[in-house]
Amino acid sequence: MGAGLFSVAGTLLLPGLAALVQDWRLLQGLGALMSGLLLLFWGFPALFPESPCWLLATDQVARARKILWHFAEASGVDPEDRSLEESSLVTELAMLSAGSPQPHYQSPLGLLRTQVTWRNGLILGFSSLVGEGIRASFRRSLAPQVPTFYLPYFLEAGLEVAALVFLLLTADRCGRRPVLLLGTMATGLASLLLLAGAQYLPGWTMLSLSVLGLLASRAVSALSSLFAAEVFPTVIRGAGLGLVLGAGFLGQAADPLDALHGRRGFFLQHVVFASLAVLALLCVLLLPESRGRGLPQSLQDADRLRRSPLLGCPRQDHLPLLSPSDSCWAGHTPQQR
Incomplete structure (x- = not known):
């Protein structure tokens, strides 16, 4: 959504910039220059770091740990502080990095x-x-x-x-x-x-x-x-x-x-x-509803997102061949029915 609003801002500014420049070659060059500045994000990872969620999902624990530590230091939090929350994160990262797992990429x-x-x-x-x-x-x-x-x-x-x-x-x-x-x-x-x-x-x-x-x-x-x-x-x-x-x-x-x-x-x-x-x-109509659900991490998690009826039981997933009436009663005892 935010990217769309920035796109609209560029659309609204373009006619004024064109009237100011009055040369399409110069205007094209300015556009190419601004696009080239985006390469700075690729050359300097500190400006636009990789997603720790993706790194952890692909078993790149060492890189994820480095970026999370960078986030903590930038937020004024000592990553070596042994409070309960930080120590649980340290313990979890240590468990994930046990055995030196190899990066696992998905095509x-x-x-x-x-x-x-x-x-x-x-x-x-x-x-x-x-x-x-x-x-x-x-x-x-x-x-x-x-x-x-x-x-x-x-x-x-x-x-x-x-x-x-x-x-x-x-x-x-x-x-x-x-x-x-x-x-x-x-x-x-x-x-x-x-x-x-x-x-x-x-x-x-x-x-x-x-x-x-x-x-x-x-x-x-x-x-x-x-x-x-x-x-x-x-x-x-x-x-x-x-x-x-x-x-x-x-x-x-x-x-x-x-x-x-x-x-x-x-x-x-x-x-x-x-x-x-x-x-x-x-x-x-065949799509699932993603509102209120956690983001899937693996392909197996994404396959569990099944379609649900538009009316009634909106937060419960259903198999494609299971009728909505049966699925709405799923999980209820005979007394509740």
Whole structure:
């Protein structure tokens, strides 16, 4: 969420920077320079250290101990203090490092050996692709309704902020899966209505549906990334999240297709992504709910995240073939029934 807000800030600052520079070559060079500064984080690990959770999950106990000690010293805590909490951490790290375990890395191909995790990742990648790819259709429908040049640009940036604020207010309160389901439903409904009534709907209705579609599609793509970070296990969380984000960038790559053969290319792209949005709506129902649960550490932990019904027993996982009625009674005595 925070990264999305920084992205919006850059979007809003870009027109002012372009007006100040007035040379696209210099502007491109400034962008490349700022991106090159990010390499400093790679060259100086103290500025951006590795995750201790990932190091412990991959049996790199020595590196994890060094980073945790660095965190303790930076926080003003003496890592050699033998209080109860610190001594338990020291004891646990000593037990983990017993026998000098070798680092154990997991390849993203390991997802193919899982039963549930690969499906969850595939669904989230698919929803991210649809959320990013369908935005070109809403932009094209919005353009005739907003004749000024800069207004659609700033309107889309404002809608991105609104989508992130909406997720901040609802994702923890209502859960990830219901909010993703609502966003996918709104995206598909707005797309189908624009597709069916493009020649019959009044201008204000077209504008409202385009704004709704842009808002919902941005919420879907952002929540898919957040959901992926909670569904993939620690050992391959970075790779899994990268795959989901890559699917979103693949959807963005379809933007120029609406210019092929004029109106026909736009209509074909709109039909395809509207159909994919309806399919994504059905696939989201298969996802588990990650709210209130600990992050999975291993592939086995991630496979234990099963889907749960939207209503009733929301915090209990269920096997895919177990009916919600039976699972809601699971764990109750006959007297309680």
